[in-house]
Amino acid sequence: MPGSLVRNYRIEMPENPLAVLKPGLIVPERQALRTPLRLGSFELWPAARRLHQDGRPVAITARAFDVLALLAARHPDLVGKAELMNSVWPGLVVEENNLQVQVSLLRKILGRDAITTVPGFGYSLNLPVTPGAAGTETSPPVAPGMLHGRAADLAELLELMAQHRLVSVLGTSGVGKSLLARHATAGMVSAWTDLAPCADADTMLRTVAGTVGLDADVPCVQALVRHLGRRPCLLVLDNADRVAGALPPLVDALLARSATRVLVTTQVRLHLPQEQVYRLTPLAVPPPGSPLPEALQYGALELLAARARGHDHRFTLAGPVLADAIELCRQLDGLPLALELAAARIPALGVAGLLRRLDERLTVLATVHPGTQARQCSLYDAIAWSYALLEPDEQALWCETAQLPAPFSLEDLMARQARRDIGRTLDLLGTLVERCLLRFDATPAPGYTMSASHRQFALRQPQPRGQALNAPAAHRSPHPAG
Ligand SMILES: Nc1ncnc2c1ncn2[C@@H]1O[C@H](COP(=O)(O)OP(=O)(O)OP(=O)(O)O)[C@@H](O)[C@H]1O
Numbered sequence: 001m002p003g004s005l006v007r008n009y010r011i012e013m014p015e016n017p018l019a020v021l022k023p024g025l026i027v028p029e030r031q032a033l034r035t036p037l038r039l040g041s042f043e044l045w046p047a048a049r050r051l052h053q054d055g056r057p058v059a060i061t062a063r064a065f066d067v068l069a070l071l072a073a074r075h076p077d078l079v080g081k082a083e084l085m086n087s088v089w090p091g092l093v094v095e096e097n098n099l100q101v102q103v104s105l106l107r108k109i110l111g112r113d114a115i116t117t118v119p120g121f122g123y124s125l126n127l128p129v130t131p132g133a134a135g136t137e138t139s140p141p142v143a144p145g146m147l148h149g150r151a152a153d154l155a156e157l158l159e160l161m162a163q164h165r166l167v168s169v170l171g172t173s174g175v176g177k178s179l180l181a182r183h184a185t186a187g188m189v190s191a192w193t194d195l196a197p198c199a200d201a202d203t204m205l206r207t208v209a210g211t212v213g214l215d216a217d218v219p220c221v222q223a224l225v226r227h228l229g230r231r232p233c234l235l236v237l238d239n240a241d242r243v244a245g246a247l248p249p250l251v252d253a254l255l256a257r258s259a260t261r262v263l264v265t266t267q268v269r270l271h272l273p274q275e276q277v278y279r280l281t282p283l284a285v286p287p288p289g290s291p292l293p294e295a296l297q298y299g300a301l302e303l304l305a306a307r308a309r310g311h312d313h314r315f316t317l318a319g320p321v322l323a324d325a326i327e328l329c330r331q332l333d334g335l336p337l338a339l340e341l342a343a344a345r346i347p348a349l350g351v352a353g354l355l356r357r358l359d360e361r362l363t364v365l366a367t368v369h370p371g372t373q374a375r376q377c378s379l380y381d382a383i384a385w386s387y388a389l390l391e392p393d394e395q396a397l398w399c400e401t402a403q404l405p406a407p408f409s410l411e412d413l414m415a416r417q418a419r420r421d422i423g424r425t426l427d428l429l430g431t432l433v434e435r436c437l438l439r440f441d442a443t444p445a446p447g448y449t450m451s452a453s454h455r456q457f458a459l460r461q462p463q464p465r466g467q468a469l470n471a472p473a474a475h476r477s478p479h480p481a482g
C-alpha cells in the first residue's frame with residue numbers, strides 16, 4: 001500500500017508531477033502541471049485535462065480522465081476502489097459499477113492490459129510512466145475548461161477534421177461550440193482567431209492577419225493566402241457568426257491556394273461546397289426518475305452538478321433535489337450556457353426555487369461575472385445575439401410562430417395569411433430550423449416546435465411591421481434585441 005501522496009512524491013516517485021495532487025484538486029498554474037506525463041504511447045496533460053496519443057487528442061470522459069490521473073499519480077501502486085470513487089465522485093454515494101464502466105472505457109482507449117484489476121481491492125496502471133518533454137509545439141496553448149458529456153461529439157469532430165479541410169461547428173448560442181473546438185484543437189499547431197468582435201470584412205481580415213502574424217497595413221485575401229501558403233496550419237475561426245457572409249472568399253482562397261485547414265464555430269454556415277458541417281446539439285438530459293449514478297452519465301446533469309458544486313461545495317443531488325435537477329435540465333433544454341447561469345443561482349434560490357421561477361428565466365438567468373462576453377451574460381443576451389443575426393422577415397416569421405400552439409404545421413402557418421408565398425415561407429422556416437430557433441420533427445406528424453426559452457424571448461419582441469400578431473402587451477420587452 002502506498003503511503004501519503006506527499007511521501008510518494010518526495011521519496012518514491014520524485015519525477016512524477018501528478019503525485020502530489022488528487023485529480024479534483026488540479027491547479028492549472030502549477031509549473032509541474034504544464035508538463036505532460038508519458039504513459040506508454042500516450043501523453044497525459046494534467047492542467048489541460050487532455051490525453052494525447054502520438055500528438056493527437058484522444059476523446060475521453062471527464063470521469064475516466066480522473067480515474068486515469070489518479071492511477072498515473074500512484075503508479076506503480078494499487079489504488080483502492082473506495083479511494084478512486086471518493087476522488088472521482090467527491091461527496092456522492094455511487095455504485096461500484098460506475099467505476100467499472102470508467103475502467104473499461106480506459107481499457108478501450110489504452111489497451112486491454114493497461115489497467116490491472118486486483119479483485120476485491122482496486123486497480124493499478126500497467127503502463128510505463130515517465131515525464132514528457134515540456135514546451136513542445138504540441139502543448140495545448142490554453143487549458144480549456146473541463147468538457148462534460150461531449151466524448152462522442154469530440155471523437156466525431158476529430159474524425160471529420162481528419163477527413164475534411166473545412167469543418168464548421170454549427171449550433172445555437174451557448175451550446176458549447178467554442179469549448180468543443182478548444183478541446184478538439186488542443187495540442188495541434190493552430191492559429192486561433194476570435195471573430196466575435198468583427199462586424200465587417202475589413203476588421204475580419206485585419207483580425208485574421210494579426211493572429212497569423214501577417215504584418216500588413218491593409219491586409220487582403222491574396223496577402224493572407226501568400227503568407228499562409230508556405231506552411232501547413234490549422235486556422236480556427238471562432239465565433240464567426242457576424243462575418244459568416246464575408247468569410248467565403250477568404251476561406252475559399254485559402255483552401256484552393258494554401259495548405260491551410262480551417263475549423264469554424266458559428267451559428268451561420270458559410271455555404272461553401274467544401275464545407276463539412278458538424279451540428280452541435282445541446283447536452284443529453286436524463287429521463288425523469290433516473291437513479292443518481294445513471295443520471296450523472298448525462299452531460300446536462302453532470303455539468304449542472306459540477307457548476308453547482310463550484311459555487312458551493314456542499315451541493316448534493318440527494319433526495320428530491322435529483323428529480324428537480326433533472327427537470328431543470330429538461331426545462332433548459334440541456335443548453336450549457338443556461339445550465340451554467342442556473343447553477344450560479346442555486347445558492348440563493350435552490351433547485352426547486354429556480355424551477356418555480358423559470359417563467360422569468362430571461363431575467364433570472366443572468367450573471368455579473370466580470371470578463372464574461374456580453375452575449376453570454378444572460379440567457380436573454382444569448383438569444384438576442386441569435387435573433388440579431390436574422391433578416392427582418394426571418395425575425396417576423398419567428399415571432400409570429402411563437403404565438404402558435406406547439407407543435408404547429410406548415411398548414412397551420414399558411415392558414416394564418418391568405419397570400420403567403422409557400423416557397424418563401426419554407427426558405428424562412430429552413431433558416432430558423434438551421435439556426436436551432438425552431439425544431440422540426442417528421443413524426444408522429446410533421447411539425448415545428450419552439451423551446452420555452454425562445455418562446456419567452458420571441459413574445460417579448462416589438463411587433464414586426466406589417467404583421468397583425470395580436471401579441472399580449474405584457475409580454476413585450478422594454479429592451480428589444482438589436
Ligand atoms: N460540454 C461542456 N462542458 C462544460 N462546460 C460547457 C460545455 N459546453 C459549454 N460549456 C460552457 O458553456 C458556456 C458556453 O459555451 P461556449 O462559449 O463554448 O458556447 P458557444 O456555442 O461557443 O456560444 P456562442 O454562440 O455564444 O459563441 C461556456 O462557459 C462553456 O465553458
Ligand SMILES: [Mg+2]
Nearest residue numbers: 177178239265
Ligand atoms: Mg463561441
